Amino acid sequence: MKITKGKRFSGGTHIPDRKELTADIPIEIMPSPDIVAISLSQHIGKPSVPVVNAGDMVSVGQLIAAEGGFVGANVYSSVSGKVAAIEERYNPNGTKSNYIVIENDKNDWSAQPLPEMEDKTAGSILQRIRLAGIVGMGGAGFPAAVKLMPKQAVDCLIINGAECEPYLTCDYRLMKEKTDEIHTGIMLLAKALKVNKVYIGIERNKPDCIKAFSEYDDITVVDLKKRYPMGSEKHLIYSCTGRKVGLGKLPADAGAVVQNVATAYAVYEAVELNKPLYERVMTVSGKGIIHPKNLLVRNGTPLDMIITYCGGMRDDSAMMIAGGPMMGPTMLSSNLYTTKTTSGLLVTTSDEVDMSGPTPCINCGRCAEACPMRLQPMLIDFYAQANDFEKAAKYGGVKNCINCGTCAYVCPAKRSIVQSIMLSKKKLAEGGK
Amino acid sequence: MQKIIVSDTPHVRSKLTTKRIMLDVIIAIVPALVAGIVFFGGRAAFNVAIAVVSCCLTEWIWLLIKKVPVKDIFKKFDFTSIVTGLLLALSLPPLDYKYFYIPLLSGIFAVGVVKMLFGGTGKNVVNPAVTGRVFAFISFLGAMTSGWIQPAFGSISGEVVTGATVLTDMLAGVRPTLSNLDLFLGTGVTGCIGETSKVAILIGYIYLVVRRVIKWQWPVIVVGVTGLVGVLLNGCDFTLFLPYILSGGLIYGAVFMATDYVTSPANNLARYIYYVLMGVIIALLRKGTGIETVSFAILLMNLIVPLLSLHVRPRPFGSVPFGVLVKEKFAKLGKKGGKAE
Numbered sequence: 001m002k003i004t005k006g007k008r009f010s011g012g013t014h015i016p017d018r019k020e021l022t023a024d025i026p027i028e029i030m031p032s033p034d035i036v037a038i039s040l041s042q043h044i045g046k047p048s049v050p051v052v053n054a055g056d057m058v059s060v061g062q063l064i065a066a067e068g069g070f071v072g073a074n075v076y077s078s079v080s081g082k083v084a085a086i087e088e089r090y091n092p093n094g095t096k097s098n099y100i101v102i103e104n105d106k107n108d109w110s111a112q113p114l115p116e117m118e119d120k121t122a123g124s125i126l127q128r129i130r131l132a133g134i135v136g137m138g139g140a141g142f143p144a145a146v147k148l149m150p151k152q153a154v155d156c157l158i159i160n161g162a163e164c165e166p167y168l169t170c171d172y173r174l175m176k177e178k179t180d181e182i183h184t185g186i187m188l189l190a191k192a193l194k195v196n197k198v199y200i201g202i203e204r205n206k207p208d209c210i211k212a213f214s215e216y217d218d219i220t221v222v223d224l225k226k227r228y229p230m231g232s233e234k235h236l237i238y239s240c241t242g243r244k245v246g247l248g249k250l251p252a253d254a255g256a257v258v259q260n261v262a263t264a265y266a267v268y269e270a271v272e273l274n275k276p277l278y279e280r281v282m283t284v285s286g287k288g289i290i291h292p293k294n295l296l297v298r299n300g301t302p303l304d305m306i307i308t309y310c311g312g313m314r315d316d317s318a319m320m321i322a323g324g325p326m327m328g329p330t331m332l333s334s335n336l337y338t339t340k341t342t343s344g345l346l347v348t349t350s351d352e353v354d355m356s357g358p359t360p361c362i363n364c365g366r367c368a369e370a371c372p373m374r375l376q377p378m379l380i381d382f383y384a385q386a387n388d389f390e391k392a393a394k395y396g397g398v399k400n401c402i403n404c405g406t407c408a409y410v411c412p413a414k415r416s417i418v419q420s421i422m423l424s425k426k427k428l429a430e431g432g433k
Numbered sequence: 434m435q436k437i438i439v440s441d442t443p444h445v446r447s448k449l450t451t452k453r454i455m456l457d458v459i460i461a462i463v464p465a466l467v468a469g470i471v472f473f474g475g476r477a478a479f480n481v482a483i484a485v486v487s488c489c490l491t492e493w494i495w496l497l498i499k500k501v502p503v504k505d506i507f508k509k510f511d512f513t514s515i516v517t518g519l520l521l522a523l524s525l526p527p528l529d530y531k532y533f534y535i536p537l538l539s540g541i542f543a544v545g546v547v548k549m550l551f552g553g554t555g556k557n558v559v560n561p562a563v564t565g566r567v568f569a570f571i572s573f574l575g576a577m578t579s580g581w582i583q584p585a586f587g588s589i590s591g592e593v594v595t596g597a598t599v600l601t602d603m604l605a606g607v608r609p610t611l612s613n614l615d616l617f618l619g620t621g622v623t624g625c626i627g628e629t630s631k632v633a634i635l636i637g638y639i640y641l642v643v644r645r646v647i648k649w650q651w652p653v654i655v656v657g658v659t660g661l662v663g664v665l666l667n668g669c670d671f672t673l674f675l676p677y678i679l680s681g682g683l684i685y686g687a688v689f690m691a692t693d694y695v696t697s698p699a700n701n702l703a704r705y706i707y708y709v710l711m712g713v714i715i716a717l718l719r720k721g722t723g724i725e726t727v728s729f730a731i732l733l734m735n736l737i738v739p740l741l742s743l744h745v746r747p748r749p750f751g752s753v754p755f756g757v758l759v760k761e762k763f764a765k766l767g768k769k770g771g772k773a774e
Binding site: 009010011013015166234235238244245246247249317318319320321325326327328329330331332333348352353354355356359360361362363364365366367368369372373374375376378379395397400403405408409410411412413414416418419422 | 436437438439440441442443444445446447449450451453454509511552553554555556694695696697698699700701704742743746747748749750751752753
């Protein structure tokens with residue numbers, strides 16, 4: 001039984017978590033939808049290459065697209081049925097990518113699960129993680145196997161159970177309901193990474209999870225203060241180990257690899273149950289949803305079907321968000337599909353979200369004080385408005401921003417600081433610097 | 434279903450608004466305002482009313498001339514002009530009714546020239562209230578320095594201020610006759626409307642700190658540094674410390690004027706440097722001129738804020754530790770030296 005207190009980082013802020021809407025609702029298996037559209041770009045890296053053609057029959061768990069490169073991931077079919085088309089469709093963030101559209105015949109016919117593993121060495125576990133198409137399920141979607149093969153010497157594995165985004169409870173429910181399975185997954189990850197030190201960071205608003213994981217002797221539970229953005233990789237590493245990840249460096253440079261609890265669960269399923277990654281738990285919440293739920297959904301499920309399954313939207317719904325309200329993009333329509341990284345779908349009413357426009361900056365400095373990276377958001381905003389992106393980088397430090405949105409959350413003038421930051425980053429990237 | 438809204442992240446925001454902050458500042462000023470009116474009567478109330486009305490009207494008329502729709506003017510009104518008007522009036526002496534044009538013109542100057550001309554809320558380079566006061570002081574020197582009247586309550590120690598104010602006496606080398614308690618309560622103290630009763634300002638200060646509008650360190654640094662440097666400049670007599678900080682407009686300026694967001698650096702590191710320098714300048718100017726100089730010192734310091742904000746910044750999370758950086762520099766220097774030999 002090992003519990004340690006997390007180290008406090010400067011900055012960050014307390015955000016009402018609004019998790020009570022779904023925290024006590026057990027994970028429910030959503031019936032498989034009539035049609036799925038599975039994205040070929042569900043992860044960071046090269047898009048996957050389809051290995052099926054329109055008209056082919058596929059089964060549940062069949063490989064439909066292979067990894068497009070070293071940094072890539074396999075994609076498996078989440079339903080059985082006929083491939084209707086391979087075409088471009090919109091992603092929740094407004095960009096477009098290729099989707100494999102499959103018509104579900106509802107047979108749920110599974111022909112070929114992954115082969116039984118002969119031995120469980122570090123190498124074979126890594127291979128299995130790669131084969132099963134597992135990516136970081138916290139949101140970024142970086143291929144898990146690549147992260148587990150760092151070039152630098154790494155001595156600890158940190159499991160991210162912070163879930164600092166308001167509303168989301170999918171990781172919480174998973175930790176509560178599948179504690180043993182996640183623990184097995186964590187130990188498999190540790191084995192693949194060849195490390196002995198394993199931490200799991202859990203925010204204090206989930207005391208039952210902290211207690212549940214403290215039963216295991218081989219992992220250290222880090223009791224984290226409830227503070228946004230606790231789940232940021234850099235800040236989680238600091239809270240758990242006291243190590244700082246250098247600017248522009250990777251977590252592995254600080255000797256740590258971070259994986260999400262949902263990823264650990266996917267690893268358990270892939271290794272122990274020979275099941276590739278084609279479904280995940282997500283939170284459907286917000287006051288605009290009639291019956292908020294934690295759902296186990298198949299990859300590529302249309303969001304409007306999820307909304308219908310949860311009783312539909314209230315008439316005064318104002319905003320649809322893919323993911324959490326701090327970093328998730330708003331969506332113009334619900335004609336979109338879940339991916340391996342969709343952790344939430346929020347439909348909010350106008351009283352939940354802020355819709356007042358920006359007012360002039362009064363230079364109060366709350367953004368700078370709250371910035372977990374200790375940057376100068378007001379200067380980034382100021383220079384971005386003036387189209388001087390070089391200065392936004394020089395004085396504001398925009399290149400080191402982690403896009404957490406804490407600055408804009410605390411801003412009394414309600415300025416669109418994140419928008420300025422994104423614009424600056426884009427312009428700086430275009431400028432070749 | 435109503436319109437679906439698409440916006441940038443984050444979609445949840447804190448409840449705090451600029452308007453709420455300004456309302457908190459107004460609430461914090463109320464004790465000093467009440468004390469001023471109790472001590473100096475109708476004259477004080479009259480001055481405050483004129484200044485506040487003048488400030489607000491200036492803003493509205495300016496916006497009308499700029500053809501901003503009337504609906505928007507009231508929707509966007511963020512109370513900053515009320516704050517400016519209050520702070521300005523409280524930093525003026527309890528002027529006679531015949532000098533009604535002084536708060537009026539300073540209000541117009543403060544909001545019209547200092548704030549609106551530079552682009553409105555958040556864009557002004559110097560503090561409008563302080564500049565308004567300095568404007569009044571320079572333009573109407575006679576009226577501004579002849580208007581001292583005795584407050585409604587005499588001093589507890591039974592003494593009477595002989596010179597213009599306690600501070601001018603003290604800077605001229607005369608030991609203050611009033612007790613520190615008198616200076617603290619404002620009984621028997623001549624001075625500007627809002628600055629006499631330190632206890633009223635202190636209540637406002639506590640309110641601002643509790644509401645997290647300001648950090649408790651900010652005014653403390655200004656007052657502390659001014660007091661220390663002042664004592665050192667005046668023969669290291671530490672019994673002068675309390676009278677030195679309790680007299681004049683120092684505490685008033687430190688709590689309400691120096692803490693203004695727009696005209697002070699936004700990051701805390703730069704802010705602390707700003708306040709230390711401000712304290713030093715106040716004490717030096719007091720010594721050099723023999724009069725109260727808090728407003729001039731704040732004005733001077735306002736001008737270097739952009740420089741401080743840009744060049745004094747905390748190092749980002751995960752930067753190479755400062756110690757290591759210095760060591761590396763030295764290691765490099767050592768190598769270079771080695772080559773030269």
